[in-house]
Amino acid sequence: MEKLVKQAIVALNGDEAVALAVKQCDVDVVAAYPITPQTIIVEKYSEYVANGEVQTEFVCTESEHSAMTACLAASATGVRVFTASASAGLALMHEMLFVTSGSRMPVVMAVANRALSSPLNIHGDQSDSMAERDSGWIQIYVENAQEAYDSIIQAFKIAEDVGVSLPMIVGLDGFTISHTLEKVEVFPQEAVKQFVGERPLPSVLTHEGKTVPFKLDPKNPMTMGPNVSPNFYFEFKRQQEEGMKNALKKIQEVNTEYAALSGRSYGDGLVDAYRLDDAEIAIVVVGSTAGTLKVIVDQLRQEGVQAGILRLRTFRPFPVEELRNALKSVKIMAVMDKSISFGGFGGTVFTETRNALYDAKIRPTIVSYIFGLGGRDSSPHDLRKIFEDLIQISKTGQVETQVRYYGLKE
Amino acid sequence: MSREKSWKEISIAGVCSKSSVGFMTGDWKTYTPIRDVAKCTKCLTCVMFCPEAAIKWSPDIGDIEFDFNFCKGCGICANDCPTKAITMKIEGE
Numbered sequence: 400m401e402k403l404v405k406q407a408i409v410a411l412n413g414d415e416a417v418a419l420a421v422k423q424c425d426v427d428v429v430a431a432y433p434i435t436p437q438t439i440i441v442e443k444y445s446e447y448v449a450n451g452e453v454q455t456e457f458v459c460t461e462s463e464h465s466a467m468t469a470c471l472a473a474s475a476t477g478v479r480v481f482t483a484s485a486s487a488g489l490a491l492m493h494e495m496l497f498v499t500s501g502s503r504m505p506v507v508m509a510v511a512n513r514a515l516s517s518p519l520n521i522h523g524d525q526s527d528s529m530a531e532r533d534s535g536w537i538q539i540y541v542e543n544a545q546e547a548y549d550s551i552i553q554a555f556k557i558a559e560d561v562g563v564s565l566p567m568i569v570g571l572d573g574f575t576i577s578h579t580l581e582k583v584e585v586f587p588q589e590a591v592k593q594f595v596g597e598r599p600l601p602s603v604l605t606h607e608g609k610t611v612p613f614k615l616d617p618k619n620p621m622t623m624g625p626n627v628s629p630n631f632y633f634e635f636k637r638q639q640e641e642g643m644k645n646a647l648k649k650i651q652e653v654n655t656e657y658a659a660l661s662g663r664s665y666g667d668g669l670v671d672a673y674r675l676d677d678a679e680i681a682i683v684v685v686g687s688t689a690g691t692l693k694v695i696v697d698q699l700r701q702e703g704v705q706a707g708i709l710r711l712r713t714f715r716p717f718p719v720e721e722l723r724n725a726l727k728s729v730k731i732m733a734v735m736d737k738s739i740s741f742g743g744f745g746g747t748v749f750t751e752t753r754n755a756l757y758d759a760k761i762r763p764t765i766v767s768y769i770f771g772l773g774g775r776d777s778s779p780h781d782l783r784k785i786f787e788d789l790i791q792i793s794k795t796g797q798v799e800t801q802v803r804y805y806g807l808k809e
Numbered sequence: 810m811s812r813e814k815s816w817k818e819i820s821i822a823g824v825c826s827k828s829s830v831g832f833m834t835g836d837w838k839t840y841t842p843i844r845d846v847a848k849c850t851k852c853l854t855c856v857m858f859c860p861e862a863a864i865k866w867s868p869d870i871g872d873i874e875f876d877f878n879f880c881k882g883c884g885i886c887a888n889d890c891p892t893k894a895i896t897m898k899i900e901g902e
Binding site for chain 2: 606608633
């Protein structure tokens with residue numbers, strides 16, 4: 400095991416932590432458009448550029464669609480690229496998200512998760528990136544500012560791996576993480592540069608019959624983003640799926656490697672289990688709410704209740720095996736979604752979790768809680784009631800409502 | 810017929826492993842440009858306007874040449890010819 404690197408303790412909010420991580424990763428191009436609650440990332444980074452603290456080409460675009468297009472084009476030249484967005488901005492990128500993943504460009508994007516209009520709301524929920532579930536981007540969600548910093552550094556190493564070669568979203572809850580000042584341990588610049596290294600490039604066979612690094616280079620011309628007919632389109636989609644499968648392993652490897660330097664790890668990188676070993680009731684959740692729930696689990700444990708938490712850190716690729724394994728002792732659970740899939744059967748994370756557990760040896764009872772939409776607060780007092788609901792189900796064996804709206808004015 | 814390559818054998822992201830020079834897009838055409846040599850002043854307007862670069866100036870012969878493997882018969886050359894030296898005819902007429 401490598402020796403831990405000495406780190407400085409600084410006060411940063413989640414957005415500032417992201418900007419600092421990007422600075423330390425020696426990023427070549429940042430093309431972005433500011434939007435609440437991601438704004439601080441772009442503001443802070445433009446300060447770094449103005450002060451000459453980074454060598455990054457900073458592209459101010461007229462829209463998020465252009466920002467993602469610029470990122471795709473820059474990434475095609477083989478350099479390291481970052482952007483950030485949220486809510487309507489991410490939605491405007493929608494088309495280019497698919498082009499970027501289909502082109503296998505490892506752009507890293509921080510999404511300060513925010514509600515979508517209408518009605519207009521700038522506050523935190525996860526509707527924006529959950530709506531991009533099928534866009535071919537790796538998605539991880541963090542619990543706090545420290546993890547936001549750590550995950551951005553990890554993201555470049557994961558996305559740029561030649562077996563993965565996929566873009567990646569790091570989601571941080573709007574305001575709860577993006578704007579909240581926290582204590583963050585940060586590496587010296589050199590340690591991050593060494594950890595992330597240079598961007599490796601996969602090899603491709605060009606029309607000239609040469610096998611060359613995958614980048615736009617006048618010395619080795621190649622056609623990128625061509626029209627592909629029904630005879631081969633399907634094959635390229637299957638390749639993307641393989642990249643996702645490889646990402647499952649890579650996320651775990653990078654989590655372990657990073658822990659050896661920092662002393663910090665987030666479960667296995669895919670799922671972050673808290674007091675789940677013998678848990679009979681549990682909550683599955685994504686993002687910052689896990690922090691509050693852990694406090695409640697500690698209280699319940701003192702009262703003799705076998706409760707636990709599974710924070711789903713990686714949402715895409717969906718870690719089926721790891722999730723099933725972590726929840727194997729659980730009999731009754733709630734899955735909390737900070738987004739809503741209209742007309743669906745419960746929230747998106749609920750649907751996928753339930754799907755993963757269909758083949759479990761002992762199939763648990765699972766209920767869906769939609770909560771926190773548009774920044775609706777979820778206090779420790781309120782969240783405890785969800786565990787109480789689960790205890791009630793364990794006593795009666797009855798599930799009266801499978802899909803519930805938590806914190807809603809009824 | 811040879812087996813087509815699997816998804817594991819092809820380069821990622823649709824990078825072309827063959828040149829498009831092999832695709833004879835001239836097969837698509839309905840109309841063919843016919844030049845009246847007497848009217849042609851070799852001004853090369855057609856060379857500049859051809860969207861497929863299928864009309865070339867050949868210095869060896871001091872004249873223009875049509876590459877019918879790639880001429881799609883769009884008629885832009887005929888439309889832009891200042892002396893109306895090019896007319897579009899249905900093939901075989």
